[in-house]
Every structure is written in structure tokens, then in C-alpha cells.
Amino acid sequence: xxxxxxxxxxxxxxxxxxxxxxxxxxxxxxxxxxxxxxxxxxxxxxxxxxxxxxxxxxxxxxxxxxxxxxxxxxxxxxxxxxxxxxxxxxxxxxxxxxxxxxxxxxxxxxxxxxxxxxxxxxxxxxxxxxxxxxxxxxxxxxxxxxxxxxxxxxxxxxxxxxxxxxxxxxxxxxxxxxxxxxxxxxxxxxxxxxxxxxxxxxxxxxxxxxxxxxxxxxxxxxxxxxxxxxxxxxxxxxxxxxxxxxxxxxxxxxxxxxxxxxxxxxxxxxxxxxxxxxxxxxxxxxxxxxxxxxxxxxxxxxxxxxxxxxxxxxxxxxxxxxxxxxxxxxxxxxxxxxxxxxxxxxxxxxxxxxxxxxxxxxxxxxxxxxxxxxxxxxxxxxxxxxxxxxxxxxxxxxxxxxxxxxxxxxxxxxxxxxxxxxxxxxxxxxxxxxxxxxxxxxxxxxxxxxxxxxxxxxxxxxx
Amino acid sequence: xxxxxxxxxxxxxxxxxxxxxxxxxxxxxxxxxxxxxxxxxxxxxxxxxxxxxxxxxxxxxxxxxxxxxxxxxxxxxxxxxxxxxxxxxxxxxxxxxxxxxxxxxxxxxxxxxxxxxxxxxxxxxxxxxxxxxxxxxxxxxxxxxxxxxxxxxxxxxxxxxxxxxxxxxxxxxxxxxxxxxxxxxxxxxxxxxxxxxxxxxxxxxxxxxxxxxxxxxxxxxxxxxxxxxxxxxxxxxxxxxxxxxxxxxxxxxxxxxxxxxxxxxxxxxx
Numbered sequence: 129x130x131x132x133x134x135x136x137x138x139x140x141x142x143x144x145x146x147x148x149x150x151x152x153x154x155x156x157x158x159x160x161x162x163x164x165x166x167x168x169x170x171x172x173x174x175x176x177x178x179x180x181x182x183x184x185x186x187x188x189x190x191x192x193x194x195x196x197x198x199x200x201x202x203x204x205x206x207x208x209x210x211x212x213x214x215x216x217x218x219x220x221x222x223x224x225x226x227x228x229x230x231x232x233x234x235x236x237x238x239x240x241x242x243x244x245x246x247x248x249x250x251x252x253x254x255x256x257x258x259x260x261x262x263x264x265x266x267x268x269x270x271x272x273x274x275x276x277x278x279x280x281x282x283x284x285x286x287x288x289x290x291x292x293x294x295x296x297x298x299x300x301x302x303x304x305x306x307x308x309x310x311x312x313x314x315x316x317x318x319x320x321x322x323x324x325x326x327x328x329x330x331x332x333x334x335x336x337x338x339x340x341x342x343x344x345x346x347x348x349x350x351x352x353x354x355x356x357x358x359x360x361x362x363x364x365x366x367x368x369x370x371x372x373x374x375x376x377x378x379x380x381x382x383x384x385x386x387x388x389x390x391x392x393x394x395x396x397x398x399x400x401x402x403x404x405x406x407x408x409x410x411x412x413x414x415x416x417x418x419x420x421x422x423x424x425x426x427x428x429x430x431x432x433x434x435x436x437x438x439x440x441x442x443x444x445x446x447x448x449x450x451x452x453x454x455x456x457x458x459x460x461x462x463x464x465x466x467x468x469x470x471x472x473x474x475x476x477x478x479x480x481x482x483x484x485x486x487x488x489x490x491x492x493x494x495x496x497x498x499x500x501x502x503x504x505x506x507x508x509x510x511x512x513x514x515x516x517x518x519x520x521x522x523x524x525x526x527x528x529x530x531x532x533x534x535x536x537x538x539x540x541x542x543x544x545x546x547x548x549x550x551x552x553x554x555x556x557x558x559x560x561x562x563x564x565x566x567x568x569x570x571x572x573x574x575x576x577x578x579x580x581x582x583x584x585x586x587x588x589x590x591x
Numbered sequence: 592x593x594x595x596x597x598x599x600x601x602x603x604x605x606x607x608x609x610x611x612x613x614x615x616x617x618x619x620x621x622x623x624x625x626x627x628x629x630x631x632x633x634x635x636x637x638x639x640x641x642x643x644x645x646x647x648x649x650x651x652x653x654x655x656x657x658x659x660x661x662x663x664x665x666x667x668x669x670x671x672x673x674x675x676x677x678x679x680x681x682x683x684x685x686x687x688x689x690x691x692x693x694x695x696x697x698x699x700x701x702x703x704x705x706x707x708x709x710x711x712x713x714x715x716x717x718x719x720x721x722x723x724x725x726x727x728x729x730x731x732x733x734x735x736x737x738x739x740x741x742x743x744x745x746x747x748x749x750x751x752x753x754x755x756x757x758x759x760x761x762x763x764x765x766x767x768x769x770x771x772x773x774x775x776x777x778x779x780x781x782x783x784x785x786x787x788x789x790x791x792x793x794x795x796x797x798x799x800x801x802x803x804x805x806x807x808x809x810x811x812x813x814x815x816x817x818x819x820x821x822x823x824x825x826x827x828x829x830x831x832x833x834x835x836x837x838x839x840x841x842x843x844x845x846x847x848x849x850x851x852x853x854x855x856x857x858x859x860x861x
Contacts, residue, residue: 173765173848175773178798178856179781185662186774219661220778254771275771282845284771313771315779316809316840317660503835505658505785524658527787549660569659 188215189224189245189252193260194235200262207302211256214306214321219550219568220314224252235259237272242279253277267293271305284312320546324589325553326360326369327564331581337371344577362589363410367391370408385419398436409452412459420450429464442481457504465496472496474509497542501549508543520554533571544588553586660782765851769843776839784832790824796859797821799829804850809838829857
């Protein structure tokens with residue numbers, strides 16, 4: 129409020145003028161101090177934003193990467209296709225249709241015509257572009273990701289990749305570039321383009337552990353035990369895979385836990401226990417393994433160190449307890465399957481075996497294969513309702529709200545979350561044979577990953 | 592003879608018209624009656640779209656899975672044309688000055704008019720005589736902008752980004768230089784905002800504003816509520832959304848500063 133009467137102001141000014149002369153040195157010092165305090169604050173950047181009305185996906189275009197010489201044409205096409213595919217499947221962007229792209233393709237930022245890409249029909253907000261040079265032994269990829277709606281803004285991502293020139297390496301660089309883009313656009317959640325999926329396949333005659341890239345490329349056999357291998361589980365550092373194996377001891381086949389090292393490509397020593405031992409699960413810190421064992425008679429859950437030593441019994445029930453899954457966020461809670469109530473149902477307990485609770489569902493039926501989402505909020509499982517097939521469901525563990533992810537498409541079992549919490553891999557019989565499929569975690573964008581032989585029990589690597 | 596025959600014929604015609612008319616009336620009423628009956632019969636118990644009726648398809652839309660960090664579908668808000676909220680300053684259109692009385696004179700009255708028993712005078716209004724400042728919000732046009740919020744998408748509108756961030760004095764132009772970063776932070780926090788943890792009886796809440804700093808490495812610091820929504824569960828869900836997003840991506844390499852302050856608002860509605 130301004131003061132109404134002028135004469136008071138005048139009087140005040142006269143008084144303050146006198147005071148200023150007297151207090152001049154002090155005031156000067158005060159002003160200096162004020163400047164020192166305020167100057168950095170003025171340089172402080174800030175922005176405002178908010179939520180409440182949903183989020184729109186940015187529209188992204190991926191220009192064909194320009195090949196600098198004849199040798200690089202195939203690699204350039206492969207690189208742009210993989211980046212396009214990765215971004216499309218990330219679930220967080222809309223890919224602009226390729227047929228709407230301008231004819232002029234930039235290879236370096238100097239050649240980028242912002243207007244042509246940001247205007248209709250392409251209407252892109254971001255553009256990935258770059259160039260490839262391939263020599264006899266090596267290749268160099270320059271890749272940029274620019275905000276074409278803001279020509280003055282610096283590139284969001286600018287990378288140079290330099291390495292061996294082969295298809296596998298080109299794919300890896302494309303995945304890295306796509307992951308970088310996805311991490312930037314999603315606010316720090318890393319992409320999963322560089323992750324792997326372990327699974328069980330009968331392609332080589334026996335059930336062996338296989339692994340593939342997250343998009344189904346590069347499928348390769350990991351174990352060759354010539355017996356049966358089941359339920360692979362990646363360790364949290366993605367260095368080891370624990371699985372159920374059937375080593376031959378004389379003529380008796382007994383299920384045991386085996387651990388394969390992805391670093392040294394061989395099996396690690398793991399003790400063998402009496403009875404049937406199966407379905408291992410790593411603790412989120414990688415120091416413990418929980419597994420089902422009948423070493424004391426009844427199939428119960430046991431916890432052991434990562435090297436298999438010091439097994440301790442966790443559950444005490446008349447039924448069989450199996451398929452443990454740790455809450456990866458807290459490491460304090462474990463979901464498992466038990467038939468102590470007559471049929472296989474989902475239970476949760478604390479990691480020390482206390483606080484066993486049944487997960488109540490609104491219908492009867494078999495419930496198997498629990499899998500925690502990486503943020504620990506959602507539990508995915510396979511549920512066979514009395515009148516139906518096995519279908520995948522996701523439950524919010526706090527509110528017990530359910531969402532059905534699959535329906536009327538064969539048996540769908542064994543969900544496994546990707547580390548970004550946006551994707552899920554599972555096995556399905558929707559094409560007649562048992563195969564591995566992946567989808568976005570809201571049930572959309574289902575795509576097949578395998579087609580040869582019978583493939584089952586997928587597990588997404590944590591990194 | 593001929594006339595007689597005509598008369599006979601006419602009488603025959605007259606006699607013949609009554610019968611057909613009667614028949615036509617009876618048949619028409621039968622026709623309409625049967626139409627009505629068949630309509631009632633054929634549609635009995637067939638409530639279109641009702642439960643158990645044919646042709647009705649029950650659709651349940653899953654808007655999105657909270658907890659899965661996928662972008663939630665954009666919801667459309669209606670454009671509010673009229674805004675009832677008042678501005679800060681009173682600048683109502685002034686009443687029109689009274690028109691001068693016409694020339695015609697009233698006939699003077701000779702009887703003395705009675706004084707009213709109570710004399711009411713207009714009370715003195717203590718209005719501020721200072722004129723409103725230049726940038727005052729005109730009367731009746733305050734409140735939130737009467738446009739769809741989707742217009743305010745960061746980065747989507749080019750470099751201007753109306754309404755979302757302030758450049759210039761003290762503010763820098765972070766949002767103008769790195770709109771993708773602002774978008775990314777918004778997406779991340781939005782996907783971590785679990786609206787299911789809000790009091791279920793609440794349908795709507797005023798805007799909650801949370802401020803925090805993003806450090807060089809993407810860590811979130813100093814998160815605090817600047818403006819409460821008035822509901823503790825909305826406030827705590829907003830704070831949890833911020834804490835659950837920690838850390839966001841590191842600040843862009845091209846940005847020279849050590850930290851960026853963020854003002855993040857949460858509009859809760861079901």
C-alpha cells in the first residue's frame with residue numbers, strides 16, 4: 129500500500145537523508161554484503177512445471193543415418209532400424225511415420241533443417257540423425273538427438289561410437305544410443321535396450337538355458353548340460369544366472385540349484401542338498417538365494433548365502449511352498465506360492481519367514497509365478513480362474529487393485545519385469561507352441577521374441 | 592327410365608359406400624391395432640443396452656496402470672469460457688450518467704409531501720482513492736486461465752512455452768534452452784504420482800505446489816511444500832512422487848550451473 133499523504137514522505141526523506149550520511153560506511157558494507165549474497169541467487173536457474181492432466185508422449189523421428197562410404201550402407205540401415213525399433217518399443221515416445229519424413233536427410237547438425245522436421249507432415253519434436261563411416265576393421269558412428277522445435281537449444285544427446293565393424297557391435301551401439309535417448313526423455317529411468325533375457329529352450333534337443341537381446345535378436349545357448357535346466361534367474365548384478373538343474377549322479381536324477389557365471393562362462397560350485405531343490409530367487413542385494421528344497425522332507429522355502437552355504441528353513445507348513453520372489457525395492461518382503469490351503473495360492477512374508485499372509489483375490493483358482501515390479505509397488509502373477517485359462521494379472525500391492533493383462537490368447541504364464549518397470553516378458557501358447565513374448569506392462573504392444581522349438585520361463589536381466 | 596335407373600344406381604352406390612367405409616374403418620383399426628400389439632410384443636423384455644439385453648457391450652477402460660512408469664493418457668479438460676472468480680481490483684463498468692430530464696415540466700403538486708419516517712443516507716465507503724496499477728487484473732477476469740491446459744505442453748509449442756516457465760529476471764531461461772529436460776522431469780514425477788494413495792472420498796483438490804532443487808548429478812534436494820492443497824493425503828502423495836523420482840537425470844552437460852530450482856504443481860482430480 130502506498131502512503132496517502134505526501135508531506136509525511138517528504139519529512140521521512142529529510143530525516144533519512146541525514147541518517148544516510150551518518151551511516152554511510154555501514155550502509156556501504158551492508159550493500160556489499162547484500163550483493164555478495166544476492167548475486168549467486170540471481171544466477172540460479174529455475175523452472176515451473178506440473179502434473180494432474182496426464183502426459184503426452186513426445187513425437188520422435190529417426191532419420192536414416194547417412195553412410196559415408198559404400199561399405200557402411202548396410203550398417204547405416206541396420207543402425208537406424210535398431211534405433212527406430214528401440215524408441216518405438218520404449219513406450220514413452222510416439223514415432224513419426226517414416227513416409228512423412230522430409231527428403232533431405234541431415235548427417236551433421238549443420239545440415240539440419242529444423243523447420244522441415246518440425247512442420248507437418250512429420251511434426252516431430254525430436255530428431256535422431258547422424259552418419260556412419262566403415263573401414264576394413266573399424267567403424268565410426270556419429271549420432272545426435274536434437275530438439276527440432278527449439279533450434280537454439282543444444283543437442284539433447286551427441287555421441288561418437290568407435291569400434292569393430294560388425295553387425296553385433298553396430299546393434300550394441302544402436303541400443304546404447306537409444307538407451308541414452310530414453311533415459312533423457314524419461315527423466316532418469318534407464319532404457320532396457322541393452323538388457324538380455326534368459327530363457328529355457330528345447331531347440332538343441334534338451335532343455336537348456338539360452339539368452340537373447342531384449343528384442344529377440346542374438347539368441348544363443350548358454351548351457352549344454354544335456355539334461356534338464358529350468359527357471360533361470362539373473363543375479364542383481366547380471367553376472368550370474370541361478371537355475372534348476374538335474375545333474376546326473378549315477379542313475380538318479382535329482383533337482384539341484386546350479387549357478388552359471390556370465391563373466392567366466394562356466395558353472396560355479398554350488399552345494400547339493402538332499403531331495404528336490406528348485407526355483408532359486410536372488411535377494412536384491414545379491415548376497416542371498418532363496419529356493420525350494422525338500423531336504424527336510426516337505427517342500428519348503430530355504431534361504432542360503434549366494435554360494436549355497438548355510439541353508440536355513442523359512443516356511444513351516446503342511447503344503448509345498450515354492451516360487452519365491454523378493455520385493456526388489458525393499459528386500460524385506462517375499463511373495464511365494466503355497467498350496468497349504470488346498471490349491472496353489474499367493475502368499476507374502478517377510479524375508480525372515482515371519483508375517484505370512486495370503487494375498488486375497490476376488491475369485492478362486494490357481495495362482496502361480498509371482499513377479500515384483502522393480503519399484504516394489506506391483507505384483508504380476510499368472511492366475512487360472514475357475515472358468516478360464518492361465519492369464520497374467522498385475523496387482524497394486526497397497527490397494528489390491530487388479531488389472532488383467534492378457535485374455536483369450538492361450539496360456540500365459542511366468543511374467544518377468546524389465547528393470548525399467550515398463551516392459552514385461554512372459555511365455556504364451558497363443559500360437560500353438562510355447563514361446564516367449566514381451567509387452568508393455570499395461571498389456572499393450574505384445575510382440576513375439578522366439579519362434580523355433582519350445583521356449584519357456586523367461587527372466588529379464590536387471591541391467 | 593334412365594333417370595330411375597340412375598337413381599337406383601345412386602341409391603345402390605350410397606348403400607354400397609357405407610359398407611366399404613365401415614369395412615375400411617374396421618380393417619384400418621385392425622391394422623393399426625396389430626401394429627401396436629406386434630410392436631409391444633416384439634420389444635417386450637428387450638431393453639436395448641440394458642443388462643442381459645442383446646446388443647449391449649460392456650466396456651471397461653483401463654486408463655493406465657499407476658506404478659508402471661508409462662506416460663498416462665492425456666485427459667481432456669473442458670474449456671472454461673466463463674470464470675466466476677473475481678480479480679483483485681474493483682473495476683466494474685461505471686453506471687451510465689443519468690440522462691438529463693426532458694423539457695416537459697411536471698405539474699407542480701400543491702399538497703405537501705409527507706416526509707418518510709426514517710431518513711436513510713448512503714453510508715460512506717472507505718474506498719482506496721489510488722488508481723489500480725497498470726498490470727492489475729481486471730474485475731471478473733482473475734483466477735486460472737480459461738483455456739485447456741493441454742495448450743501449455745512444455746516444448747510442444749516451440750520456444751515460447753507460454754505460461755509454463757518464466758524467463759528473464761532471476762529466472763534464467765532454463766526451460767527455453769532445455770525444454771526436453773523439463774518434460775522429462777514432469778514425466779518422471781507424473782508416473783511416480785500414485786493417486787490411489789489419496790483419500791478415496793476426495794474427488795478434487797486445490798493445486799499443491801512443491802519446490803525442490805535438482806543438483807548437478809540429478810539428485811533431488813530441499814523438497815518442500817510451498818503451497819498446500821489443504822488435504823494432507825494429497826500433499827504427502829505429492830511429496831512421495833518427488834521422493835520416488837530421486838534421482839532424475841543429471842543436468843544437461845551444456846548447462847553450467849550447479850543446480851536448478853523447480854516449482855512443481857499437482858492438480859488432483861478423479
